[in-house]
Amino acid sequence: MKVALIAVFTALSLGTNYAMIDIPNVKLMDALVFIAAFLFGLQVGLGSAVSTWAIYGFLNPYGQADLTTFFFVTLGECLYAVCGGLLSRASAARDIINEGLRYRRVSLLFGLVGFQATFAYDLLTNFGTWLFRTSSLYQAFIIGMITGVPFAILHEASNLVFFATVVPLAIAASKRLGLAVAETRT
């Protein structure tokens, strides 16, 4: 079952990634990985994150990712799965879902969590980008954070919107269909 779910979420992520290839750093993949972990558990989320990047990192119209980049983007993508997995166990998320989805509240919660997860992703991947180009970890961190900020802002703003709109809709739909698993039930 989990393998099938990972395959479905990987296919969705890849399909949307390639469809949005001309819009750099604006992708539904992050929200999909989050949804996978939130609804179906951490393993499904992590599996979707790793398998999506295993394909997208190497079969990409812009070129193949080097191993350092691949490692950091995959690790960063797993952060969304960890966030989804943790939030599904948090009472704040469980309460608003079990009490009936109130769209404004759910959007606020997922939007803010998505924004912060994206910030963590950008911090990690920008650091990784400069890790072997600078002479200290501190330099890599500072330079990565400063030089990557235009892309980070675009990424974070788009994910704030996606997490506030797509994620609540997906969770509401899955609840109606009875797809949500144990973590979101009390």
Added chain:
Amino acid sequence: MQTHRLFYLILVVATLAIASAQVGAYYYVERSNSGVTSGSSALCNYLTTGSSGASEVVVNTLINYGNGTIKWYNQTTVPSSWNAYALTMYVTKCDVQTRYYGPPLDEHFITGINGVNEHGGLSWSIWTFCSDQHAWSYSQVGVDLIHLTNGNVFAWVYGTSSSANTPPAPIPGEKTVVSCE
């Protein structure tokens, strides 16, 4: 909402703090890119600070501006972990214009060096000197993928280039080869 007020408050405050920091950093980058702090910016200083104990290599760099002006940066000592992009930033004191392509490509496309920017059919190309063949080789990979080894000689050349034409050799009349053997 009432029972999780603190949780939401932390989320909102953290988000505002992150957004403020990002906007501040973006303003800083824009200011640096517009040349106000270029060359003396903290970013450039970080990038061009000494290697602090890391293994080093000595390389030579030539910049041919395409108008007869050729400038050599000889015996430059830099960390061995650097690539040709970091080297270019170093020798030009960060007076470099680039287009950056984010992950997974993660590449910088150099569009201007020391105030000379691509224009019309004129652009910058990077060459490597093949010491065994005593000839220049036009790089087939991006500047971020060129790693430095001791004694490397690189050349930036400003001139006409296209997919059909190889750009002009770094020093007129010198031998060129397709790749170093």
